[in-house]
Amino acid sequence: MPDFDRTMPWGTALAKRRLYSVHLDAVLLLGLLAIIAYGLLMLNSVAGSATLLNQLLRLGAALAIMVVVAQLDPRLYLRWAPALYVAGILLLAAVAVVGTVAKGSERWLDLPGLPRFQPSEIMKIAVPLVIAWYLHERTLPPRTRHVVIALVLVALPAGLIAAQPDLGTALMVAGGGLAVVFLAGIQWRWIAAAGALAAAAMPVAWFALYDYQRGRVLTFLDPERDPLGAGWNIVQSKTAIGSGGFLGKGIGDGTQSQLDFLPESSTDFIIAVIAEELGLVGVTVLLALYLVVITRALYLATRAPTTFGRLATGSLTLVFFAYVFVNIAMVCGMLPVVGVPLPLVSYGGTSAVTLLIGFGIVMSIHTHRGW
């Protein structure tokens, strides 16, 4: 048994042990629930009760799925990772052929008998798992040959998703895969080289972008060039954040949020609502909660008994973090606007389900022993 339990007060340790026996991690679970509660509080401020109820049901379902996922033996994930990956690739290919167009890109798949969903979401889980599965079989640090194959495994779905085009998700998926390679111990000079290469490729990438994507980059660089059009979102979100000040305007009193100046206030831009209504204090609390979850998950990664467990846990954590970072950086004007929600806070079920499945796997890996 992990020795940290002994340092805890007796009652806490008992509760932890009980949770442990149902394959849940107390710290992680509490962190996630706290974030979810925070998100619901803010959602209540900017959206109606119907929306709130909807989100409650979705998150409840997602949490239930997480609990189920945590019960399954981690070897199951190890064994089925390749199959999940292949299935994901096939579905992405299907999207390219028969996908539904929404907002100018093909992302959705309408399969009979199933709710409409984005196959790219599967890849956010499947790619970290499959890379972890692949490197688990190999010696670490990985050899060049293995790294190349791993990169191909990452590039294939990322490329398909980018072609939809959904650059944001593609980067998330690629990031999840690359995180595994990084955690597997790839040498620092390779990383440095890759970084330099990426920087050098930027001008080339510029020409590969769609017009609307270039527009987003230009808007990011200078939102004031079209404050009422393309720059509206970012100008208004920065205004919401900046006007919040230290303590905020109070829940329900955020004029930017409540008077519709802030677009997407319940979804991608909800951090701006937190900033406006609860101020720097509110933002700091949320960042701290995320830090708790991430720290705990990374700690759990180091405690995992197998290479697969470590790599999978670590990379799922990094995907989660990437969501947090990209979303907040985007809303406060440090990154171009890409459609990435704030994990477990933004209104919407899809990403919550994906991320909580990820944490379900993390808990499964951590709470099952002897594999």
Add this chain to the structure above:
Amino acid sequence: MAPNGSNKATNIKNLERERKAFVSRAVATFAILVGALLLLFARMVWLMVYQHDEYRTRSDENRIQTVPILPPRGLIYDRDGDLLADNQPAFSIVVVTEHAGDVDATLSAVAALVDITAAHRAAFRERLAKKRRPLQEIPLKVRVDPRERAVIEVNRHRLPGVAIAPTSLRAYRHGPHMAHAVGSVRRIAEADVATLDASLYSASEFIGKRGVEAFYERSLHGRPGWRKIEVDAHGVERREISRRPPVPGQNLVLHLDAGLQFEAVAALGQRRGAVVAIDPKSGGILALVSNPSYDPNLFVAGLDAAQFAELSGSRDTPLLNRATQGLYAPGSTFKPVVGLAALALGLTDWERTYHDRGEFRLPGQRRVYRDWSWRPGNAGGQGVINLRAAVYRSSNTYFYELGSRMAVDALQEFTAQFGYGRVLALDVADTDPGVLPDSEWKRGMRGEPWYRGDTVNLAIGQGDLLATPLQLATMASILANRGRVVAPRMLKSSDGRLAEFEGGTLAAGNGGHVEGLSAADWEEMAASMVDVVHLGNQGYRRNGIAWFHIGQDIEYTMAGKSGTAQVVGIPQGAEYDDELLDEYHRKHAWFIAFAPAEDPQIALAVLVENGGGGSSVAGPVARAVLDAYLLPKMQAAPPAAVAEAQPAREVVDT
């Protein structure tokens, strides 16, 4: 199985090494993540602490709008409280273009429901091109009827940015009858915007143009209030934060007598011309008519280009205020002033006689100056006459002779006291000072010296002398007052202080006196003018010149003077219509009068353009206006003497 065992051994060793390697990577990752979170935190601190004030301001600018509140325009009443200019609530279809998106599509959608003319569209476009506040409602159609209003309200969900807005519109109950006196408000034009105080007119769509509406614009307009409101991103008001009520414009009471004005309009009938009637005691303008007129309400509703072109291009010039801007030679109405000038200058007296032979020549000159009575084979003029007879017979020859002996600059100086060549009116908009020529004027305008012949012409009110009906009414008032000068004015009273005047009130402006004459001179001149009307049954060529037309059945003493003014000829080579030439080249008919002569309560000037004879055409108009003003007063309190002298009024058709 050495290779196996060694393999297994390496594997175990590798596993431990891998775990350690992973831990070190995890630590590095953790450091990066914390660094990244700190970066986000720093960014938040930058926005929320260091740039807080700027963004706070921005967010307030987003949500708080200051909406000006239109001040109610001051009402205008006549002397008896008849409401001449009123504000009426009305509803307009307005468009907020920011919400409408495609303006063309919106206009088409509205046009499918209610009648939207090309003029509405044009005016809307024009308004759209001007400066405006963000989210300002631009009127598309003012004054919609209840059915149109309902149709728009019902279909609002299909018409983003379209709304029904309550407004207040100026309403002129008496329409064309008061147009030239009261003026009207019109839509603020691009040209006005440069000169207007933007803050004062922030809520206004209209500005007073012409007449009282123009002169008292500052007092009538009032000061706008404002409402600070919180709006959402769609411009929809959520709540009011604060409000300052507008300061309503001043209500004005005018000297105008609406009843008298209508009588004057009726008396003129279809003829082009003007009537200005003044209370000589106060200078208050009782009636100010210019015919033809226009409906001032048209300018409120909005004229399209064709309607405006029709008004402004008409040969009858309905937009011209003949009473204050029409310039005409005063003709014989000027003779009393010339006679008084000659008395003041010592060039004649009441006893001196002159033999009027029907024509006059300056010594050594061939040009013949003819009397009005002159016909081919001159019948001999008015005979031997004194100044009084020269006035009531309107002898040209007598005044030619006076003029020939008079220094023009002395005449000019004397005449200016009656308001010629300058604006005596205190608060009448758009008044023309006319022309009172003297030697200096002629040198400047014509580059010629002043000839004696010019003075001869001037002495019968012709030549370069030009004046407005308002100026002639002023002259009549001064004659009525026996020399006491009164400045004409529209305003009788107001609620409070007026921005138009220093000191806040309309200064008296009266009290001056025409100099150089005795009281007897003034009385005699008034008597001469009474003779013009009342002296009858004296035989051919002995009666007062207007007696036959207006003097035979009169119940009060009326002093008057007729005049006919020559019309400036069409320039040589100019194209003209033969049919029209006749009418438009006839002489203008004048009549000035005051009554009752012994204690004048009203003085007036009547002009009938191209009317022909002053006594026969303008005289009856003057009589009708005086009757309308005086008879009701006399019936209310009949002066014993008058009632006794003329118990029954005989109606004579002339």
